[in-house]
Amino acid sequence: MEIAEKVAVILAVLLLLVGAASSFHLQQIQKENEPLLEGDIITVNGKDMSMVKLFEACTQREVETVKGNYTGVPLACLINESGVAEPETHDYTIRAADGYEKTVQWDDMLNGIITEDRYTVFPTLPRAYWMHDVVEIEVK
Amino acid sequence: MKKLIAGMIVFGSIWGFLECSLGDWLHQYNMSALMVVAAVFLMAVTRRMFAQPGMQMGMALIAAILRHFNPIGGACLVCASIAIVVQGLAFELIWVIPWHKYQSMTMKASMGVVSFYTIAAVSYLATQIFTPLLTATPHLSDLAGVMPKIFAHAFIAGLAGAVALPVAHTEITIHLNDRFYYPVAAAVTAVCWMAVIAGV
Numbered sequence: 001m002e003i004a005e006k007v008a009v010i011l012a013v014l015l016l017l018v019g020a021a022s023s024f025h026l027q028q029i030q031k032e033n034e035p036l037l038e039g040d041i042i043t044v045n046g047k048d049m050s051m052v053k054l055f056e057a058c059t060q061r062e063v064e065t066v067k068g069n070y071t072g073v074p075l076a077c078l079i080n081e082s083g084v085a086e087p088e089t090h091d092y093t094i095r096a097a098d099g100y101e102k103t104v105q106w107d108d109m110l111n112g113i114i115t116e117d118r119y120t121v122f123p124t125l126p127r128a129y130w131m132h133d134v135v136e137i138e139v140k
Numbered sequence: 141m142k143k144l145i146a147g148m149i150v151f152g153s154i155w156g157f158l159e160c161s162l163g164d165w166l167h168q169y170n171m172s173a174l175m176v177v178a179a180v181f182l183m184a185v186t187r188r189m190f191a192q193p194g195m196q197m198g199m200a201l202i203a204a205i206l207r208h209f210n211p212i213g214g215a216c217l218v219c220a221s222i223a224i225v226v227q228g229l230a231f232e233l234i235w236v237i238p239w240h241k242y243q244s245m246t247m248k249a250s251m252g253v254v255s256f257y258t259i260a261a262v263s264y265l266a267t268q269i270f271t272p273l274l275t276a277t278p279h280l281s282d283l284a285g286v287m288p289k290i291f292a293h294a295f296i297a298g299l300a301g302a303v304a305l306p307v308a309h310t311e312i313t314i315h316l317n318d319r320f321y322y323p324v325a326a327a328v329t330a331v332c333w334m335a336v337i338a339g340v
Contacts, residue, residue: 005247008239012253012298019257019295022288029288091279100289103279128219128271132170 026098033097036135042118043136044082055116057081063113063123070121072113075137079109084139091140094120097133103140104129143321144192150325151186152199155179156206157332159220173296176227176260177304179203180297183231184255184308193232200228209337218274219267226266230259248306256301261294 001009036043040051058077062069075094079087088106095101104112104125112122118134163175183196204221234255239247268286272278316324 001244001246002242004239005242005244005250008247008250008254012250012257012302015257016253016295016298019291019298022291023295025288026292091277093279093282095285098289099285101282101285103277103282105277108276126218126271126275127167128267129276 029099030097033133033135037097037118037133042078042114042134044078045084045137045139047082049078049082051116051118054078054081061113063111063121065121065123067127070113070115070119072115072119072121075109075112075114075120076106078114078137079139082137082139093138093140094129094131094134095136095138096131097135100131102129102131143318144190144195146322146325147186147190148195148198149202150329151182152202153206153329153332155182155199155224156203157336158182159203159207159224160336163220171296173260173293174300176263176297177256177300179224179227180231180256180259180301181304181308183228184305187231187235188309193235196231196235197228200224200231203228206333206336209333219271222270222274223263223267226263227259230262231255234258245306248309249302252301252303252305253298254301256304257294257298260297261290264290264293 035041036048041048042051042054043049054077055073058073058081060071060073062071075092076087079092084090087109091103091105092109093101093103104122108122108125108129111124112120114120114134118132120129120131120134122129158178159175162178163172166172166175183199186199187196204224207220207224239251265283268283268290269278272282
C-alpha cells in the first residue's frame with residue numbers, strides 16, 4: 001500500500017470515528033431527554049411546565065406556511081406563562097431532544113407556534129428553525 | 141463543448157428535481173444525508189463520464205436555481221440552495237487532489253468516505269452559518285449544539301460513500317448518437333423543470 005493510500009485510509013477511519021462518536025453522543029442526549037418527552041414536560045426558562053396545561057392556558061392558533069397549515073399555541077404564550085419579565089428584551093434558544101438548537105428573537109416568538117407533538121413552526125423563518133421534539137426554551 | 145454544456149444542464153436539472161422531490165421527502169424522516177449521497181454520486185459519475193473540472197459546480201448552480209423555483213419547499217429555499225452550491229464547490233475542491241491516479245479499491249473506498257463525509261458535513265455547516273446570516277440574526281452559540289448532529293449526519297454519508305464512489309467509478313460506457321443525445325437531454329431537462337414548477 002502506498003503512502004497516499006495509507007493517508008486516505010487513516011483519514012477515512014478518523015472521520016468515521018468522529019461520526020460514530022457523535023451519533024453515540026446524540027443517542028445519549030436523546031435518552032436524557034426521554035423523561036421530558038414521556039412526561040409531556042417542556043422546560044421554559046429553567047421551569048418544568050406541563051404541555052397539557054400550556055395547551056389549556058394558551059389559545060391555539062393556526063398558522064399558514066408554504067408547507068401547509070399548522071395549529072398550535074403561540075411560543076410567546078409559553079414565555080408569558082413561565083413568568084419571564086420584559087420578554088421583548090430577551091433572545092430565546094429553542095432546544096430539541098437531540099441537542100439541535102436555534103436562537104430566535106421575541107418577534108419570532110410572537111409569530112411562531114408549538115404544536116401538540118412539540119414541533120415549532122415559524123412562518124417567517126427558514127425551516128432550519130423549525131424543530132421536532134422541542135424539550136427546552138432557554139431565555140437569554 | 142456543446143455536449144458538455146448539455147450534459148451539465150441535464151444532470152443539474154435531474155439533481156434539482158431530486159432535491160425538490162426525494163430531498164423534501166427524506167428531510168421529513170431526518171434522512172437528508174441520503175440526498176447528499178445521491179448528489180455526490182451524481183457528481184462523481186458525471187466527472188468520470190465527462191472528465192471536465194468545473195462541470196459539477198455548474199450542475200450545482202443549475203440544481204440550486206431549480207430548487208429555488210420549487211413552489212412547495214418555499215420555506216427552506218435558502219438553506220437548500222446554499223447546501224447545493226456548497227456541495228458543488230466542495231466536490232470541485234476535493235477532486236483537485238490527485239487521488240484519482242490510484243486505481244485501487246482501497247483508495248476509492250477511503251476517498252468515498254472522505255469525500256462524501258466532508259461534502260455532507262461542510263454543506264450542513266454552511267446552511268447553519270449562512271441561513272441565519274441571510275434571513276435572521278446569527279448566533280454562534282447555536283453551532284455548538286448542532287456540531288454533533290452535523291458529524292452524525294456526515295457519518296451516514298461517509299459510510300455510504302465507501303460503496304458509492306467505487307460504484308460511480310465503475311467503467312460503464314453508454315454511447316448515445318448525437319442525433320439522440322440532444323433531444324433526450326432537452327426532453328429530460330424539460331420534464332425536470334416542468335415537474336418542479338408544477339410542484340410534483
